[in-house]
Amino acid sequence: MAEELVVLGSFQHETNTFVRNPRVTTRDDYRVRQEIFGDDAIEALRGAEVATGGAIDVAEERDVDLRPIVVANATPGAPVSEDTYEFYTDTIVEGAREHADDVDGVILPLHGAMVPEHLDDGEGPLIARVREVVGPDVPISVTLDLHGNVTQQMMDESDILVAYKTYPHLDKAETGRLGMNILVDTMRGDVDPVMHFERPPQIIYQPKAYTPSGPMAEMMDLAREFEALDGVLGVSILPGYYHADIPEMGVTTPVVTDGDADLAEEISRELAQTLWARREEFVEEYPGPKDAVAEAKAMAGDLDDDSGPVVMGDFGSNPGGGGASDGTTILRAMIDQGVENAGYAIMHDPETVDACLEAGVGERTTVTLGGKTDDRHGDPIEDLDVYVKAITDGVFTNTGTSHTGTGLVNTMGPTVHIQFGPKDGVSAIVAGTRYSAFDAEVWRHIGIQPERLDVLCIPSFIAFLGDYEPFSGGVVLSDTPGASAVSPDRFEYEKIRKPIFPLDDLEDDYYPE
Structure with a gap:
């Protein structure tokens, strides 16, 4: 005892x-x-x-x-x-x-x-x-x-x-x-x-x-x-x-x-x-959303069919860093550039979830997607015609090498899979709660095989790579706007101790002296 x-x-x-x-x-x-x-x-x-x-x-x-x-x-x-x-x-x-x-x-x-x-x-x-x-x-x-x-x-x-x-x-x-x-x-x-x-x-x-x-x-x-x-x-x-x-x-x-x-x-x-x-x-600079999507599209076009998708990180919208998870800059670039067989998860948008629940699986509806939390994560995508592919209760268990822990049960609430853009070539998982798609099981639980996509994007820095990189054909990270933007230059600090690199130019001998 x-x-x-x-x-x-x-x-x-x-x-x-x-x-x-x-x-x-x-x-x-x-x-x-x-x-x-x-x-x-x-x-x-x-x-x-x-x-x-x-x-x-x-x-x-x-x-x-x-x-x-x-x-x-x-x-x-x-x-x-x-x-x-x-x-x-x-x-x-x-x-x-x-x-x-x-x-x-x-x-x-x-x-x-x-x-x-x-x-x-x-x-x-x-x-x-x-x-x-x-x-x-x-x-x-x-x-x-x-x-x-x-x-x-x-x-x-x-x-x-x-x-x-x-x-x-x-x-x-x-x-x-x-x-x-x-x-x-x-x-x-x-x-x-x-x-x-x-x-x-x-x-x-x-x-x-x-x-x-x-x-x-x-x-x-x-x-x-x-x-x-x-x-x-x-x-x-x-x-x-x-x-x-x-x-x-x-x-x-x-x-x-x-x-x-x-x-x-x-x-x-x-x-x-x-x-x-x-x-x-x-310290590093990363491409903006338009350039990042163009890079991912080109990279995917050069890969063999069995190479796996190009996986993208959407920094600014990252819910794992406090972002709104309703950023639209990457999705808008995917639509504008005609990217097909692409996916985005997870978009936080309770209004869109409600509209899709009302429409039902197999139906089309018009929504205003994302950009609703504030004015820092991209403008809403208005009058977007979407096809409601699937609806789930948002419950799934982590099965991969996941940042949030293998075996943990996730409960997102009502969750929808919508398709839109040219030829309905872009899929998005939309939930009523802010949630990180760190484990790829989130795609599978709603009927998407992430390994078969050409390009997929996660609102995240790099935490998602633990589960996604092993089956990916390449990685593209993007400096998107939002509360979780990568560069500290985007934020107005009032309390941190300064000077501090790289916000301040400091000589080698500044520390430890």
Whole structure:
């Protein structure tokens, strides 16, 4: 029988402070995406490829009594409303309080880029409140998304902090396992974790954080080399999340060692200085929507029939980064350029869904598609004649190597497959909720074989490539407008620390001096 008790609380959000509509993220958004209380989390997430799933598996393997309080996650978007933030924070804190006399450790699978409407940091104050309840001697382990903005308070109030090393995020469960294993080792007196982190003054463009290849792949290889050294427990590189205008936005390099503060500082600083020396490699320009579609069409025309589709990323509309998911610039270019056998998923447009539900499968109707959230994601495509090919309930299970986790069940609500454009050559999946098509099963559940398309586009940076690149014939990424646009030059920052590269021209010796 397990003698050690660990409390688990997971409250996650990637907050884009530049989102205008809706103004805040509410509890309803969590209910749509994920809200699980108590032991139901164990049944729902055991073996799942998410951080909480990894923590659950280690707890069972190492005979630890794990007590989940809540697991809550919402689609990235506007700042979390104050009442929503306080509800989940209070839930976790009160859950910890119930076990305060018996708790041996706490694990908090968080994101790291949460911004409540009334605070600049969502995770730091949450960890601090848990610390107040459990006291200074109970170890707290925190796992983060690679896009977290690590704050000083997060470091001060936790004992262990580790983050994903892959983007697309294919090591969520592995990170949960690491955080839980270090926690259990700490509880049993086998290790004594100490931490250090550095913050080089630079922004890493989100697509340049891609870890299967390129400069970030080399940096993560270096992190793994350090992590394999004796006395090193965890080494993380977080490119951060620059769509959050907060004072502590930016790149960080947290390192956890077994009682050796000097070693933690040495490794953290070497990683930060290497990132700084290579800062130009983490910035890039990408084609606009018209040029990107032309490039994808030409590329598809040169491929063999069995090569797979050209897959495109629509940056600005990316719901995974807070975008509206109703951007029209890529779709308009596809129609104008006569692209055939093409697909787009997922378009967020409740009005179009309702119109298609009223028309019914096999019927044609006229809709105004997309561009309804605000004026930043392209104009609505008006008077568009569409054929309603299929309607589903929007429920499907991730089956691929997915950024959101293999095995997770998605519930989008009523979802339609429409065809339009010359010869009805463009297909779009339209849903009433903002949802990321990170797993290709979203196409199959509505009757589309994505492997048989010539061109397909996902509103995303590169997270979708985890499942799509293996069957693709090529990749084209596009700098489209929107709340999730790739270039920080598109945004007006008021709170971030400056100067910072590339918004400011900095000499080599600016950092670390």
